[in-house]
Amino acid sequence: MEFAFTEDQIAITQAAREMLIDTCTPADLRKMLTTGQARDEARWATIKEMGLLGLMAPESAGGLGMGLTDFVGVAEAAGYVGLPEPLVEHAGIAVPLLAALGENDRLVEAIDGHTVALGYPGRAFVADADTAVALLLSDGDTLHLLETAAVELSRQKSIDPFRRLYSVDWTPSAATRRDGGWSDIMDRGAVLAAAQLIGLAQRSIDLAVAYAKERTQFGKPIGSYQAVKHLIATAQVKIEFARPVVYAAAAELALGTLPAKARVSHAKIAAGDAADLATRTAVQVHGAMGVTWEVDLHFFLKRAQALRFDWGTPAQHRARVMERMLNAPTGPDQSFASEVAA
Structure with a gap:
């Protein structure tokens, strides 16, 4: 199996990453906290103009x-900057789902920037429901599409101030029900959450490295001490091992087999563990400052804590990895889901 991104894929990612880094700085995030705005309209317009929504x-x-x-x-780039806007769930999950459902009018609106929020099975609250024009909600395993104006929203607390969570009071009906279930959607969401976790983990380590170069102790930068180097290096290694698992999960998801689904779970677990270690390590490197909101690291720490348990908990994903191990061939010649399927 050839496992490498194409030049076009690399170009798309690089362009999105550069734009997001330029327009979504920690200073921009702090400004949004002060004003209480749900999204930066200029940044959202740029995202739309770049074609990322479609x-x-x-x-x-x-x-x-x-x-x-x-x-x-x-998605990884969105995680790296702690993007407040729902680019990943809207463009990566809701838009292709609307296309699959044949909701063409709503799809055109979605590409134009009118967001659709998601309330999948197991998620108690819906993120960014207040700025969405429609909601895709679950009633058990069934899928429903509703106008936001037809439901009642109640704001809920979140560990991440940029995850605007809402409980939704609504009534399922034959008119709102759509064909299709949530299984494939859940897997897509897990892969994209894992990609964001990789971005969050890398940003946390980058912040730790920058701080370790600037902060001096006993007349030397703390980054020159072996103990600090080892802390950061251990977290970086965990990220480097998790990142290709996430990419493999994205590449193999379309197979729809048990090994492909287990790869999704492997990616979510590996990325979540990497983000957890990276953010905790970054806090430790920052010392006493690391536990205060004055340090930009907290934007990424809190997002990572939220996403780690979103789109399936670690326990749920471990159960599926175990199912694959017990029911499909293993070994060095069965590394990729495509090989197992063959």
């Missing part, structure tokens, strides 16, 4: 017709 929409609807491997790097 990246995974069919060309017949005005999208670019690309797949999950094209979008996974964008």
Whole structure:
């Protein structure tokens, strides 16, 4: 199996990453906290102009017709900056789902920037429901599409101040029900959450490295001490081992087999563990300052804590990895889901 991104995929990711780093700085995040705004309209307009909202929409609807491997790097970049806007769930999950459901009018609106929020099975609250024009909600395993104006929203607390969570009071009906279930959607969400966790982990370590170069103790930068170097290096190694697992999960998801689904779970577990270690390590490197809101690290720490338990808990994903280990061949010749399927 050839396992490498194409030049076009790399270019898309790089362009998105540069734009997000320029427009979504920690200073921008602090400004949003002060004003209480749900999104930065200028940044959202730029995201739309770059075509990121329609990246995974069919060309017949005005999208670019690309797949999950094209979008996974964008999700990682969104995690790296702690993006407040719902780019990943909207463009990476809601848009392709609307296309699959044949909701063409709503799909065109979604590509134009009118967001659709998601309330999947197991998620008690819906993120960014207040700025969405429609909601895709679950009633058990069934899928329902409703106008936001037709439901009642109640704001809920979140560890991450940029995750605007809402409970939704609504009534399922035959008119709101749509064909299809949540299984594939849950897997797509888990892969993209894992990609964001990789970005969050890397940003945390980058902040720790920068601080270790500047902070002096006993007349020397603390980064020159071996104990600090080892802390940071251990976390970076964990990120480097998790990142290709996430990319593999994105590439293999379309197979729909048990090994491919287990790869999704492996990616979510590995990325979550890497983000947990990276953020905790970064706090430790910052010392007493690390536990205060004055340190930008907290934007990424809190997002990582939230995403680690979103789109399936670690326990749920471990159970699926165990199912794959017990029911499909293992060994060095069965590394990829495509090999097991064959």
